[in-house]
Amino acid sequence: MHPLLGEDLAGRLPGYRPTSLPARETNGDLELLLPRRRQWAAAASTGRERARLGRRVGRHLVRTGFTLVMPRWGDWTGDLDEMAEVFAAHYPRRADLMRTAVAVGRRAWDADAVVLGTLLDDLGPWLAAEYRAVHGVRAPRPGPRAETGSRARRSCATPEPARRAGGTGTAYRERPGPALPTRRSSGRQPTPASRASG
DSSP states (O other), X not given: OOOXXXXXXXXXXXXXXXXXXXXXXXXXXXXXXXXXXXXXXXXXXXXXXXXXXXXXXXXXXXXXXXXXXXXXXXXXXXXXXXXXXXXXXXXXXXXXXXXHHHHHHHOGGGOOHHHHHHIIIIIHHHHHHHHHHHHOOOOOOSSOXXXXXXHXXXXXXOSSOOOOOOOOXXXXXXXXXXXXXXXOOOXXXXXXXXXXXX
């Protein structure tokens, strides 16, 4: 692999400006996934199974909460704590639950049955409804979702593959929200490595 030669042009690149479209198409299917994950939680009989599910649920909820407000924040981060704090600035009443989701997503042993149930039955449905109202629902994809087959069996308590329910997207409507702290832009686009972190 050869290094690139020449002047560093990173400072001349436009800043990252996320819109509602990537927000919707990234995490706009939460409401379709919640029923299956509740089934997984009910079938989990060991701490290890709950830990696997908790890590997935926690991280997914944090990233969904972040992308809910991402277009208004105007930037991207892959850090779970920063995601939660950006969300909390917009939805302070849900801040504690989102921080709990961070803890569960990062430290799987925090995912006891009560905490997992709170995330799936309280934060999850509220977040799915708010996401639908703000960004709409992710457009249906042909074929099964990636979370199927052996991958699903390795990550949940039930042996059967997960199948995504059908559905249609809804029209996006902009809705004003409280002011968010503006992130100081570095003038550089996020690198693949920074997106993959967290």
